[in-house]
Amino acid sequence: MPVLKSDTVPIRSDADVVAVRQIVRVWSIEAKFGLVDQTKIITAASELARNTLEYGGGGHMFIELVEEGVRKGVRLTFEDQGPGIADVEQALRDGYTSGKGMGLGLGGSKRLTNEFAIHSVVGVGTRVTVTKWK
Amino acid sequence: MNTTGSTGLRPILERHESTLLANWITAQKAAPTYRPDLIKENELRDQCRDFLRALMQAVQSGSQNVDGSEWQPVRDLLASISRSRGKQGFSTTATATFIFSLKEPLFQLLQQEYANDPKVLAEQTWATSVLLDRLGLYVTEVYQQTRDSLIQRQQEEMLELSTPVVKLWEGVLALPLIGTLDSARSQTIMENLLQKIVESGSETAIIDITGVPTMDTLTAQHLLKTVAAARLMGADCIISGIRPQIAQTIVHLGVDLSGVTTKASMADAFILALKRTGFAITRPTAGR
Numbered sequence A: 001m002p003v004l005k006s007d008t009v010p011i012r013s014d015a016d017v018v019a020v021r022q023i024v025r026v027w028s029i030e031a032k033f034g035l036v037d038q039t040k041i042i043t044a045a046s047e048l049a050r051n052t053l054e055y056g057g058g059g060h061m062f063i064e065l066v067e068e069g070v071r072k073g074v075r076l077t078f079e080d081q082g083p084g085i086a087d088v089e090q091a092l093r094d095g096y097t098s099g100k101g102m103g104l105g106l107g108g109s110k111r112l113t114n115e116f117a118i119h120s121v122v123g124v125g126t127r128v129t130v131t132k133w134k
Numbered sequence B: 001m002n003t004t005g006s007t008g009l010r011p012i013l014e015r016h017e018s019t020l021l022a023n024w025i026t027a028q029k030a031a032p033t034y035r036p037d038l039i040k041e042n043e044l045r046d047q048c049r050d051f052l053r054a055l056m057q058a059v060q061s062g063s064q065n066v067d068g069s070e071w072q073p074v075r076d077l078l079a080s081i082s083r084s085r086g087k088q089g090f091s092t093t094a095t096a097t098f099i100f101s102l103k104e105p106l107f108q109l110l111q112q113e114y115a116n117d118p119k120v121l122a123e124q125t126w127a128t129s130v131l132l133d134r135l136g137l138y139v140t141e142v143y144q145q146t147r148d149s150l151i152q153r154q155q156e157e158m159l160e161l162s163t164p165v166v167k168l169w170e171g172v173l174a175l176p177l178i179g180t181l182d183s184a185r186s187q188t189i190m191e192n193l194l195q196k197i198v199e200s201g202s203e204t205a206i207i208d209i210t211g212v213p214t215m216d217t218l219t220a221q222h223l224l225k226t227v228a229a230a231r232l233m234g235a236d237c238i239i240s241g242i243r244p245q246i247a248q249t250i251v252h253l254g255v256d257l258s259g260v261t262t263k264a265s266m267a268d269a270f271i272l273a274l275k276r277t278g279f280a281i282t283r284p285t286a287g288r
Ligand SMILES: Nc1ncnc2c1ncn2[C@@H]1O[C@H](COP(=O)(O)OP(=O)(O)OP(=O)(O)O)[C@@H](O)[C@H]1O
Pocket: A047, A051, A052, A055, A056, A080, A082, A083, A084, A085, A091, A092, A096, A097, A098, A099, A100, A101, A102, A103, A104, A105, A106, A107, A126, B217, B218
């Protein structure tokens, strides 16, 4: 799958989460997403960035503008070197939170995007990749 | 004579003060960053003269340590110049130019002074350059701090400004939300609204989210908490202005807003609120 361009955004503070939303907005406009799809991917990015910050102890987002045939897409990879997730299935379940959240972020971002992959190793870290196609 | 470090500056500062001052000011006025609209020439002249005096004293002390106490007056002066430039609206480059524009006139004088001794000249030029770089860096740092605190204060002001609770009618408050709701802002907004509910004894609060670009679980949670807290205080909240893209996102996220009254627009919410308080809007027919 051809990658048209890519960039990395650090996630260390609340302000960085705002920066994540902003860059995802700009790139999804570049991928010619409509308002609904823009809002969906921005929201997913916001959820995953906050998880990276809150549970992963910070990390970064890798953003790519991808192309497949005639359609464009935005792929986001969130990575941290945090504690990892012991039970991914449980983490994905709606309503499950180990903190004070609603427990909807992870499952929600899966529903808001077209492709979703999570790779987590306890004691090593977590990587979540989502792709949204136009 | 001690020619190590920047001590070679001493005779120059002592003997050529007025030449240096004149050349330095000329250099600053010639720089592309010169802003006569932001600073008056006599103010600039005063700053330059004060700086050269402070620099001379620091050099006379013999101390090479720019961070030491002998250099305190120089640092204080630069800090105050830097701060005032930051507030006056000068750019970083323009502010740092104050120091860097001193290089050329100083180098010229060094060349005259040590024309017969290339080794000393090279040493002195190098030492002076290092010294000015460090002072320039200091200016930039102070400038940055000033701008940062300015931005932070503006952000805090905006935080206040952007959460106005307005009274629409007896017993009806409205909170038009604009922009993204981050934790800090959500907290302020919630407290502000609850406070106003108490003060006014209102029964209905309309929270309009037309101006909210995205709603993630954190925002939704804050909103739901606000609604719940308002309810405990005897006020019902109506959420209005949920745009289609936000509605779809909320559904995908799985956020349940079924316990909250929602209306498409602020106008619809207002009519409902009036109805609840026993008012009705009618078009007067008399006098037609
Ligand atoms: N990057 C991560 N590192 C470690 N644990 C994580 C990470 N992301 C999610 N988790 C775990 O998965 C749980 C579920 O995450 P999810 O985003 O669905 O809910 P939440 O963050 O708790 O609440 P919400 O996102 O609704 O505000 C979290 O409570 C946390 O225990």
